Amino acid sequence: MLRAVPLLTALIFLGPIAAGLAGTLLPAFGWLPALGGTAFSLDPWRALLAAPGLGKAVLLTLGTGFAATLLSFGLVVAFCAATQGSPLARRAQAALAPLLATPHAALAIGFAFLVAPSGWIARALSPWATGWERPPDWATVNDPWGIALIVGLTLKEVPYLLLMAFAGLGQVRAAEGMRAAAALGYGPVTGWLKVVLPQLYPQLRLPLYAVLVFSLSVVDVSLILGPGTPPTLSALVLRWFSDRELTQWFPAAAGALLLLLIVLAAILAWRVAERVVASLGRRWIAAGGRGGAGLVLRVGAPTLMAALLVANAASLLVLIAWSFAGPWRFPEALPATFTLATWQAQVQAIATPAATTLTVALATTALAMGLALACLEAEQRHGFRPGQRVLALIWLPLLLPQLAFLFGWQVALVRLDLDGTLGAVVWTHLLFVLPYVFLSLADPWRALDRRYARSAASLGAGPWRVFLAVKCRLLLRPLLVAAAVGFAVSVGLYLPTLFAGAGRVTTLTTEAVTLAAGADRRILGAYATLQALLPMAVYAAAVMLPAWLHRDRRGMRPA
Amino acid sequence: MTLPRRPLLLAALAAPFSAKAQTPGQPLLAAPWDEVLREARGRPMFFNAWGGDDRTNAFIAWAGGRVRDLHGVDVRHVRLRDTAEAVARVIAEKAAGRNAGGSVDMIWINGPNFLAMKEQGLHFGPFVDRLPNARFIDREGKPSTVVDFTVPVEGLAAPWRMAQVAFIADSARVPNPPLSMEALVAWARANPGRTTHPNVRNFMGVTFLKQALYEVAPDPPALLRPVTDETWRPAADALWAWYDRLRPHLWRGGRQFPENGPAQRPLMLDGEIDLFITFNPSEAAVAIANNQLPATARPFVLERGTIGNTSFVSIPYNAANAAGAMVVANFLLSAEAQAHGADPRVLGNPTVLDIAALPEAERARFAALPRSPAILQPEALGRPLQEPHPSWMTRITAEWESRYGR
Numbered sequence: 001m002l003r004a005v006p007l008l009t010a011l012i013f014l015g016p017i018a019a020g021l022a023g024t025l026l027p028a029f030g031w032l033p034a035l036g037g038t039a040f041s042l043d044p045w046r047a048l049l050a051a052p053g054l055g056k057a058v059l060l061t062l063g064t065g066f067a068a069t070l071l072s073f074g075l076v077v078a079f080c081a082a083t084q085g086s087p088l089a090r091r092a093q094a095a096l097a098p099l100l101a102t103p104h105a106a107l108a109i110g111f112a113f114l115v116a117p118s119g120w121i122a123r124a125l126s127p128w129a130t131g132w133e134r135p136p137d138w139a140t141v142n143d144p145w146g147i148a149l150i151v152g153l154t155l156k157e158v159p160y161l162l163l164m165a166f167a168g169l170g171q172v173r174a175a176e177g178m179r180a181a182a183a184l185g186y187g188p189v190t191g192w193l194k195v196v197l198p199q200l201y202p203q204l205r206l207p208l209y210a211v212l213v214f215s216l217s218v219v220d221v222s223l224i225l226g227p228g229t230p231p232t233l234s235a236l237v238l239r240w241f242s243d244r245e246l247t248q249w250f251p252a253a254a255g256a257l258l259l260l261l262i263v264l265a266a267i268l269a270w271r272v273a274e275r276v277v278a279s280l281g282r283r284w285i286a287a288g289g290r291g292g293a294g295l296v297l298r299v300g301a302p303t304l305m306a307a308l309l310v311a312n313a314a315s316l317l318v319l320i321a322w323s324f325a326g327p328w329r330f331p332e333a334l335p336a337t338f339t340l341a342t343w344q345a346q347v348q349a350i351a352t353p354a355a356t357t358l359t360v361a362l363a364t365t366a367l368a369m370g371l372a373l374a375c376l377e378a379e380q381r382h383g384f385r386p387g388q389r390v391l392a393l394i395w396l397p398l399l400l401p402q403l404a405f406l407f408g409w410q411v412a413l414v415r416l417d418l419d420g421t422l423g424a425v426v427w428t429h430l431l432f433v434l435p436y437v438f439l440s441l442a443d444p445w446r447a448l449d450r451r452y453a454r455s456a457a458s459l460g461a462g463p464w465r466v467f468l469a470v471k472c473r474l475l476l477r478p479l480l481v482a483a484a485v486g487f488a489v490s491v492g493l494y495l496p497t498l499f500a501g502a503g504r505v506t507t508l509t510t511e512a513v514t515l516a517a518g519a520d521r522r523i524l525g526a527y528a529t530l531q532a533l534l535p536m537a538v539y540a541a542a543v544m545l546p547a548w549l550h551r552d553r554r555g556m557r558p559a
Numbered sequence: 560m561t562l563p564r565r566p567l568l569l570a571a572l573a574a575p576f577s578a579k580a581q582t583p584g585q586p587l588l589a590a591p592w593d594e595v596l597r598e599a600r601g602r603p604m605f606f607n608a609w610g611g612d613d614r615t616n617a618f619i620a621w622a623g624g625r626v627r628d629l630h631g632v633d634v635r636h637v638r639l640r641d642t643a644e645a646v647a648r649v650i651a652e653k654a655a656g657r658n659a660g661g662s663v664d665m666i667w668i669n670g671p672n673f674l675a676m677k678e679q680g681l682h683f684g685p686f687v688d689r690l691p692n693a694r695f696i697d698r699e700g701k702p703s704t705v706v707d708f709t710v711p712v713e714g715l716a717a718p719w720r721m722a723q724v725a726f727i728a729d730s731a732r733v734p735n736p737p738l739s740m741e742a743l744v745a746w747a748r749a750n751p752g753r754t755t756h757p758n759v760r761n762f763m764g765v766t767f768l769k770q771a772l773y774e775v776a777p778d779p780p781a782l783l784r785p786v787t788d789e790t791w792r793p794a795a796d797a798l799w800a801w802y803d804r805l806r807p808h809l810w811r812g813g814r815q816f817p818e819n820g821p822a823q824r825p826l827m828l829d830g831e832i833d834l835f836i837t838f839n840p841s842e843a844a845v846a847i848a849n850n851q852l853p854a855t856a857r858p859f860v861l862e863r864g865t866i867g868n869t870s871f872v873s874i875p876y877n878a879a880n881a882a883g884a885m886v887v888a889n890f891l892l893s894a895e896a897q898a899h900g901a902d903p904r905v906l907g908n909p910t911v912l913d914i915a916a917l918p919e920a921e922r923a924r925f926a927a928l929p930r931s932p933a934i935l936q937p938e939a940l941g942r943p944l945q946e947p948h949p950s951w952m953t954r955i956t957a958e959w960e961s962r963y964g965r
Binding site for chain 1: 611612620645647811825829830849851853961
């Protein structure tokens, strides 16, 4: 039974991706019999290339995707280099974790409320500092260059990369390396860059690729913060997929494939750049420059990081403020009155998507936890140790643009008569939740001292009792954190819900993105607030529950 | 401007008799109303409706609650970003061979979406005359309830709200609003960045251009026929010549647009713009009451008239719950729903019903509605201009996109 689980997991996991990719690839070359496409042709590509705005959309996609990734990576490296060994790093870690739980869409909406010409920042500074009685005619969101989109993505990617970097730093012996570098006279920042970064980078590679892919192919953040004429390629493709003229599906499929090619080319380019930077870096290291105190970076990086944290927190605060706002006109810094009216008026409408969000996220998380634990347990009991290649497969849904296989997967779901059901949405969410759950569980699970299990077994406990009473209990903290991560990922998913839910299954995320097109900010604030608070509450529970359960067991408390 | 209204009107009035069934033999179309009610009870009904306007969303939620209380139908509002999404879904289901048990039960629809479904035989019905409340529809006084964008409805969609283009200006800043699209150019030049129009992919945005087209087109009656290359070119040239003079003076230099009509409200409330287009002459009153527009916002119409149309609900041929959809469509036509929608605190929408034909008690619902200084009375609105044929709309959007969407 347990032996079959890894295979079953692979099927559940890879089936939709294979079906989805095939279902996108064939229409991209004219094959979709249901719509009369019964011969292969290049017409979809011709239609794609003739589409207005395609060139600009591709440039925009590349520009925003690379800029957001480089910016996030640069800031994370600078911050780590500047704070190695200082208490700042630990504090940043504690502050960042809850931000990681915030869905992209909620953060993007809050960020728009913050930086729009009539946003909170402008309100706080007007008219006393700016002289504005009316908002300036500036494009600070949805700007044609995608700057708001880049910053919005960076706000969300930095916490993720930073936590990944902290996790990686635990595996390379950074402190020892730094001591040796200091003894040889290296400045702290230069020493970190020369000694720690080359060891850390391999640990960051896959998360970085995931960030790059996400930034190049994101749809919801692009709809909220990105430009509209033309939008990024992913938003353009989504527009064609929902066109009334189903013939648009052919160029849309070609567009989704183009996006996939762009993403693969981007990863390849990044890989090549890694080599170039590595060889240049080796020369730089070999040259032996000791570097100075690195004061600029040691002051600048933490300042920037603090600004980013403040922007994140303010984006969430402004959502909450709007949801409780009475009349709030420009340039008032705060609403004239606070009221429950919005929540009271929306409670009925918001309850349905909130319940669906909760149901889907709980079901997906439970399934993902079950599968991940069964795989890990099968690995320990039966010695199935997945090779690197197999392990790379689990990153697949995070390394492919969602659009590239979700359309084909939707067609398959229609065939199976499953589209628009909760089951289909849960299954599709599982593709994105399982990798995160598995990756955050695997290390602590494998690292658990085997002697605990052996002692229990020698006392007569069967394998399942060992599993439940020893392993799960000892690893309760990482288990709950993994579950909270899975929950947060599910809550935040936009495209997978849209495609598998066929419009019938709507979550707080799909509703918030729909409302972001122009609804009353107070109502939008209410949806986005709830969307952001749900995963945060679950995360808080995951952190507090073990502490409470283990309140009388000193040995189980974190050091 | 004189338009050939009469032949169209006649065609419209004759329509119910010439209607060809898109779902012939559907037992529901012959069933007595009690049976429809019985079949609808206790089942979910997925109402696919554009979800970009919170006032309308609230109205749909209210209607859903009433129908649940009255008839036990579980109305679920599928909030669309664009109505075309629902049409695409029906077409996709047909392509996949799902001819029953479809996922869309009812669509808020008109114009190109209605025509696309009609041409492909995707509407359930004709069902409108099976609805008990249909006899109060004001077919003569409001011909757009039976002819949608020049296309005879033929009972394939039930009207539920009237729409007419109006503009809203902040009277504190615009004492003398421009009364023609030409005057708008001069006004925008004098007040750069203070007006805009919704994205042209959105129905409100393309309607802004259609409104201008009526004024600048060399041959306005041609708009009521399907567009051809011969009629398109001169009309389009005149339209873009006008638009190129206006665009640089729009909000954000005419390079960025609000996604839809309601997205213009916060822009005016914040003071970014002073003037915008709407499809609801009562929008100012409703929005003022909900703190969504400044109290000085006032509607106005153009001196040569503005485009009017009707919102319908239609039922896809493969709807899983056509009975539920019929029950809701009938409720939307009730005096209760229409009077609620006409309330300037709710939607402030003109009714599709002939109030004079209603029983005394139902008439009273309308008489009891409060009045607001920010509502244009029917006399001020004037007789609406007819919507151009849907093909014009599709063509304008496509060409706008290739001219300005790059």
